[in-house]
Amino acid sequence: MYGVLGNEILTDDDYRAYLNKKKPVYAVLFLAGIITILITQLAQFVWKVELMDYMHGFYTGIGVGLLVIAIFLYARNRRTLGSPERLRKERIKNTDERNLKIGQKSRMIALAALLVGIYVAMLIGGLWYPILTKVLAGLVYLFLISYCIAYKVLSGRM
Amino acid sequence: MQTRILELRTEKKITQSELADALDVTRQTIISLESGKYKASLVLAHKIAQYFGMSIEEIFVFEEGENLCTEY
Numbered sequence: 001m002y003g004v005l006g007n008e009i010l011t012d013d014d015y016r017a018y019l020n021k022k023k024p025v026y027a028v029l030f031l032a033g034i035i036t037i038l039i040t041q042l043a044q045f046v047w048k049v050e051l052m053d054y055m056h057g058f059y060t061g062i063g064v065g066l067l068v069i070a071i072f073l074y075a076r077n078r079r080t081l082g083s084p085e086r087l088r089k090e091r092i093k094n095t096d097e098r099n100l101k102i103g104q105k106s107r108m109i110a111l112a113a114l115l116v117g118i119y120v121a122m123l124i125g126g127l128w129y130p131i132l133t134k135v136l137a138g139l140v141y142l143f144l145i146s147y148c149i150a151y152k153v154l155s156g157r158m
Numbered sequence: 159m160q161t162r163i164l165e166l167r168t169e170k171k172i173t174q175s176e177l178a179d180a181l182d183v184t185r186q187t188i189i190s191l192e193s194g195k196y197k198a199s200l201v202l203a204h205k206i207a208q209y210f211g212m213s214i215e216e217i218f219v220f221e222e223g224e225n226l227c228t229e230y
Contacts, residue, residue, distance in 0.1 A: 092178075092182055092183065092184060093184060095182075096183050096184045096187055097183070097187070097198075097199050097201075097202055098183070098184070098186070098187040098190060098196050099184065099187075101196075
């Protein structure tokens with residue numbers, strides 16, 4: 001099992017199909033990068049929104065970052081699909097059950113760290129910026145709702 | 159739980175990489191299985207048993223006192 005939807009990958013052909021299915025994801029990432037940069041430019045030059053230098057750099061950085069990541073992932077995907085040896089190596093590395101378990105545990109630890117970080121930011125930051133409590137509480141609710149939905153859907157499949 | 163993977167692999171004179179290749183796992187997984195750091199899933203245990211032509215119980219040996227299930 002591999003991937004968010006738990007695709008069954010047993011052979012190189014399964015993995016090839018999985019990599020082909022991922023191509024639209026890179027297109028979405030690329031598009032998100034373009035949209036981010038476009039909105040930043042529109043905000044500054046057309047809508048005349050006063051953007052702080054920091055925020056302008058931040059949005060542009062995010063947009064360019066998304067573009068670079070999309071291009072990099074697409075190129076890597078293409079290279080993997082073009083070489084049967086590389087495809088097999090990558091499939092074994094990415095579907096190895098020990099690697100998957102390590103990834104799963106690491107994500108759980110990172111999630112716990114993230115929740116602690118959100119709690120601390122809400123507790124301390126909220127004293128000066130009350131809006132922060134609403135935004136961060138919203139993120140926690142989003143997490144809880146997504147978790148409940150995913151749990152319900154996945155429990156029906158297993 | 160102890161495994162006899164190292165012993166069986168040595169008997170068969172195959173390298174960790176060759177075994178990993180045959181089982182479709184990484185070499186690191188074989189190292190971890192042999193050292194007892196990682197416990198194989200049922201599917202992998204079955205594959206290993208099939209590879210050596212033995213039963214799972216002959217390769218993965220539970221130590222005394224290790225409760226596998228609760229008796230009622």
